[in-house]
Amino acid sequence: MSTRTLVALAVIGVAAGTAVFTPRPAAAHPFGDPQTVVITPDEQRSDVVHVKWRVGGPDDLTVLGVSLGLLPADRVRADGTVDYRYNDPGVVGASPAFAGYLLDRITVTDGGRPCTGAVEPIAALALKGATAGFTCPGPVTSATVAVRTLTDLHPAYRTMATGPGGQRAVYEGANDTHTWSLTGAGAGLGRSALVQIGAVLGGVLVLAGLVAVVVKRRVAA
C-alpha cells in the first residue's frame, strides 16, 4: 500500500505543482503565415511577368537579414529563438543585398529562355512583401518560375504559390520549379477541395453515428 500511496501522491503533487508553477502558453513556437509567392502577368506588356514574394513569420526576415550580414548575428540565440525587432524588415528591404538574394533565388524562364528580373521599390516588406518584374525576350503565355527562397536557411521551408485564374502550387526543396499558364486557365481547386472536405466530414459523421448507435445498443442490453 505504501508504494502505491507514494506513487499516487507523486502524480497529484506533480500535476498540481506544474499547474501552479509553469504558466506557459499553448504554443511557444512562432506561428506565422507560410511563405507565399503570387505570379501575375503584366496587364500592359505581354513580355513581363510579376512575382510577388512575401515572407512567413516576422522572425524569418530577421534570420534572413542575419544570414545576409545585414543584422547582428546575436539576434539568433543559441537555443534557436530569434530576437526580432520591428525595424528589421526595413533594414533588410532597403539593402541591395536583399534584392540580389531575391533575384538569385527566384528565376523566370520562358521556354528555356531566361527573363531578366528587377526588384520594384519596396515598401513595408514584412506586410506587403517584395515584387520583382521579369522581362522575357518575347510575349509569354506560360512561364516557368523557380522559387528557392529561405530553403538555404532551412530545407523545411515551403512556399505556397498562387497564379492566374486560381492556379496553385507548392514549392519545396526538391520541387522548386513550376510552369504557370499566364492566360488564366483556372484549375477549379476550390470546388474540388469543397467536395473532398465534404466527403471526409461526411464520413466522420457517419462513423460517429454508427459508434453512437453501437454504444446505445450495448447500454440498453
Add this chain to the structure above:
Amino acid sequence: MNLGSLSERLQDLIHAPGVAPLAFVFAFLAGAGHALAPGHGKTLAAAYLAGSRGRIRDAAWLGGSVAAMHTVSVLVIGVAWTFFSLSELIRMEQLTTWLQIAAGLLVLGTGLWMLRRHVKGGHAHSHDHDHGHDHDHDHGHGHHHHGDGKRPGLFLLGISGGLTPSPAAFLVLATGLFLGRAGFALLLVLTFGIGMAVVLFGIGVLAVAGSVLVTRNARTHAMLRLATRVTPMLAAGGITAFGAGMIAVAAVHLAAPA
C-alpha cells in the same frame, strides 16, 4: 529531440501516392509528439481530473474534445487562409495570439468555476441530475457522489487545448489544399488530432488512477485525508493561475511590435 523533424516529415507525406497507410502512422506519431511538447494543457488536464476526482470516461472526453477542436480550428483557418485571403485581414501570428487569449479565458473561467464550487459547496458531495443516463451504468468503485457536473469544465479545457492549431498540422492542410489533395490532408490532420488525444487521455488516466488511489487510502492515512481535501483547491487555484498566465503572456505578445 526529433519531434521537429517528425512534423517536417508530415509535410512531405502529402505527396505520398494514393492514400498511404504509413502516412497515417506518421501523422499519429507527430500528433502524439506534439501533445508531449510543452503546453497543450496536459498539466491542466491532470490537475483538473485529480482536482475533481474524475473518471476514465472524463479523461476520454477531454482527449476527444481536444482532437475535435484542433481539427476544426486547422480546417477553418486553413480554408480561410487558402481561399478567402485570410492573410490580407490578419497576420497569422496575431490571429493565433488572439486564439491563445480566448483559450486563456476559457481556462481562467474553468478555474474560477471550480474554485467557486469548492468554496461554496465545501466538500463536493452534492449530486446533480443534469445528465440522466450516464451515471446509472458506470460504477467507479463506489465513488458515485464524485461524478458531479464535470463535463462543462472538461469541455472548456478540451476546447481551449485545441483552439490554437499546431503549425505542422496547418501546413499539412494548406499544402494539401494547394495541391488539390484536400481530403487526404484533412484525414492526416484528423489522425494528428487523434494522436494528441491519445496522449492526453493517457495522462488523464494517470491522474484519475492517482486520485482514486489516494481517495481509497484516505480513510486510513491522516496525511492522505488532508491531501484529498487540499488537492481540489490546489488544482482549482492552479488552473486559475494558469489561465491568467496564458492571457498575460499572449497580451504581452500582442503589445510587442511585430
